[in-house]
Amino acid sequence: MAMKVGSQTFTFPSRPVLTGWATVSGPKEGQGPAGAYFDKIFPDLTMQQKSFEKAEQLMMITAVEIALEKGGVAKDAVDVFVAGDLLNQIIISGYSALKVGAPYLGIYGACSSFCEGLFLGGLLVDGGGAQYVVAATSSHNCTAERQFRYPTEYGAQLPPWAQHTVTGAAAVVVAARGSGPxxxxxxxxxxxxxxxxxxxxxxxxxxxxxxxxxxxxxxxxxxxxxxxxxxxxxxxxxxxxxxxxxxxxxxxxxxxxxxxxxxxxxxxxxxxxxxxxxxxxxxxxxxxxxxxxxxxxxxxxxxxxxxxxxxxxxxxxxxxxxxxxxxxxxxxxxx
Amino acid sequence: MKNLLRDPKAYQELAEQKKPRPNLAKNLFTAFVVGGAICTLGQFIQNIYIKYFNFAPDRAGDPTTATMIFIGGLLTATGVFDKIARHAGAGTAVPVTGFANSIVSAALEFKREGFVLGVGSKMFALAGSVIVFGVVTAFVVGLISALL
Missing domain, CATH: 3.40.47.40 (Stage V sporulation protein AD)
Structure with missing residues (x-):
């Protein structure tokens, strides 16, 4: 059972294990220093989908499927699917959860969703009786830009402190037992x-x-x-x-x-x-x-x-x- | 030392200090050169309309503007415009090409939401304010000129 230490920290005495994980990215990220380790790199931003939103969905579901495969877990063995993304109503996570078919908790922590998902996964496995929790998150440069800033093709000069939204998705299997981090x-x-x-x-x-x-x-x-x-x-x-x-x-x-x-x-x-x-x-x-x-x-x-x-x-x-x-x-x- | 996390004002000052300074000289120079090049191209096209299409010099501006808007739209649709604009800034934004880009980019972006609720209503999301304040300014200036 998770225990609280100090004011905001929780320990997981049963030591939940990350038995499988997957990384899926867009082309630019794939060419970056971490690209060699990614499980799948899409060569273009549309990923042969009708919209960038559908492309982001495809990335998230692909990441979940690869993570489950690497962790040796069947979809119907997933106790809880925890996911979050940047779009309104975390719609990417909702559609992905539909495809995963597992009980779903949607989270919004903006770009902190990855750790929020890991924390909830740890909590559910450590004290909640779950065997397998999958935590997933995604972002897409073009879906985020249009929602938070300008249309993709709008010509704007960005200030030197601006940042570029990453195109990619990742999923982790948090398990009660097994080997891994x-x-x-x-x-x-x-x-x-x-x-x-x-x-x-x-x-x-x-x-x-x-x-x-x-x-x-x-x-x-x-x-x-x-x-x-x-x-x-x-x-x-x-x-x-x-x-x-x-x-x-x-x-x-x-x-x-x-x-x-x-x-x-x-x-x-x-x-x-x-x-x-x-x-x-x-x-x-x-x-x-x-x-x-x-x-x-x-x-x-x-x-x-x-x-x-x-x-x-x-x-x-x-x-x-x-x-x-x-x-x-x-x-x-x-x- | 005082805890900056409890002192928003001091933190904002620190954040302002840590902001990298935009390269003003380079930005101004690029904007000037690109903006100038666009205007020179416009003048070139206008001269063609006057010389080869028999437009009166005071009427040649209309087809020239239309051509420049077409070029801006084409470069936007082919994904080139935003790459130039990233360096050119006001150089591409101020001429009519920038206006075309703001409309075409929005139309492209929202095409998937349909022609009525997407393209139709979102097309002027960025350009709308230019039109509104343009018309208001023109009205005020027109009023002044009528009174004088």
Missing amino acids: VLELATVGKVMDLGIKDPYNMGAAMAPAAADTIFTHLADTGRQPGDYDLIVTGDLGRVGRELLVELALRQGHDLSANYRDCGEIIYSREQTENAGASGCACSALVTLGLLFNQNYRRILVVATGALHSPTSCQQGDSIPAIAHAVSIEFPKGGQ
Whole structure:
């Protein structure tokens, strides 16, 4: 049964195992540094579907199917399917859940959905009697751009602090037993809003949430940043990462040795536009694709989400943000 | 040191400091060159209409504008416009090509929602405000000119 440690952290004593996972991406991400590890890379953004929304659906369901196959789990053995995406009414997750056919919990944590799903998966397996929970998330550059910003083909010059939404989907099987990386504990974040209003500057809007969750996590567990081989944030980008390092330094935490941001990892230097990448799939693709294939013992993944809506921004409200942290251990020292 | 997470104002100042500065000189230069090139092309097309199609110089602007709008629309539909605009900024946005791009890109984007609720109602999502304020400004200026 999961136990609460400190103010916001939950441990999973039964040590739920990630027995299968899958990463699916668009063409640009496939050419990036993590691309070699992805399970499937679609060569174009439409993926031979009638709309970008259908393409995103195809990515999510493909990721779920590959993850189930790799984990050796049949669709009807899935106790709960937990999924979230960026679109209105998390419609991609809804349609994917229809195809998976398992009991479904839809979540919205914007780009923090990956860790929110992992946390809920851990909770359900650790104390809820579930054997298999599948957590999935997705984002598509063209579906997110049209919803949050401009039409895809609209010619706009972006500021250097803007980020590029990742096209991709990922799914993880959280199981009660088996072999693989272990969900050790998770820190559920609080919503933070320090008054950043520019929807292009999401790194600055989300950095305080990431900082708060990391500081709380360290206080709750009594750990130091050095207790992790790597601490990664989801999609702060260059601007947000610099702000987080500064915030941490002022609170007496030195993150310089082992902290990176997935938004700066997923694309190569030549591919990177402006401040880096964002999107639900950003942290998921980097974590499951790249980091799970390194020789780590324990990593802390802090997925960050900006919870604004286009309406809230147009009405001049500031951007509320959240970050959830999940500690993952690799009993075999990496896979 | 004070906790910035409890001090929104101090944090906003820090965030402002950490914002990378846009390369103003480069952006201005690219906008000037691209915008200038578009206008030169427009002038070239206008001269063709005058010389070869017998348009009076004061009437040649109409087919020229239509041609430039067509080129802007074509470049938008072929996915080239946004790549140029990413560097050119106001250089592509200010001439009539930018107006064409805002309409065609919206029409393309919302085609899948159908012709009535998609293309028809969303086409002017971006350009609508240009039309509204253009007409309002023209009315005010027209009023002033009539009174003078």
